[in-house]
Amino acid sequence: GQNIDQPTEMTATEGAIVQINCTYQTSGFNGLFWYQQHAGEAPTFLSYNVLDGLEEKGRFSSFLSRSKGYSYLLLKELQMKDSASYLCAVRAEKRNYGQNFVFGPGTRLSVLP
Amino acid sequence: DTGVSQDPRHKITKRGQNVTFRCDPISEHNRLYWYRQTLGQGPEFLTYFQNEAQLEKSRLLSDRFSAERPKGSFSTLEIQRTEQGDSAMYLCASSLARAGLYEQYFGPGTRLTVT
Secondary structure (H helix, E strand, O other): OOEEEOOOEEEEEOOOOEEEEEEEEOOOEEEEEEEEEOOOOOOEEEEEEOOOEEEEEOOEEEEEEOOOOEEEEEEOOOOHHHOEEEEEEEEEEOOOOOEEEEEOOOEEEEEEO | OOOOEEEOOEEEEOOOOOEEEEEEOOOOOOEEEEEEEOOOOOOEEEEEEEOOEEEEEOOOOOOOEEEEOOOOOOEEEEEOOOOHHHOEEEEEEEEOOEOOEOOOEEOOOEEEEEO
């Protein structure tokens, strides 16, 4: 089976740093994505990791450990507009060019003043 | 190109009716995906096309669901004999199949309510 786990909710203060964890068990792992989704809107892409290590992109960084089936998204200098759900998704490559993306349930982050 | 578009944005239908949704991907994108999302959950993969070929179909996609992408451009998702459990947001996403590029761009979604 395929399973992705994330904390359901997190709260942090404006200006702080927050780390959102994601653990996964999938077949044919071929990359991990983080998406941001504001309430009532479509997900928007934040980051992509396929090799172990840290990818930094402005205030957002994402880390991957394939051996541990673990990733985290790090958000620095939090702003009120960062209040949203953060979705972890794994791309599972299958034979015959099949693939699918398995999304986690999302972590709802609330940034407080 | 302004991104992925979906039509309609909202659909209310009675149980047992058929509904069809349309997705127009970003023009140069050859991969198109359909997802279903319910409140508080992440998107659930339904199916994906590369050009006009439907290459993967989730077990979630029962016989009542069918998707097409006849010319490798826009796609339609049809739900026959709708049930209340079909109420959800239906998201379409597209991507360009090129080495190292896997980012999916999502449309605004079609919110289906079955009464």
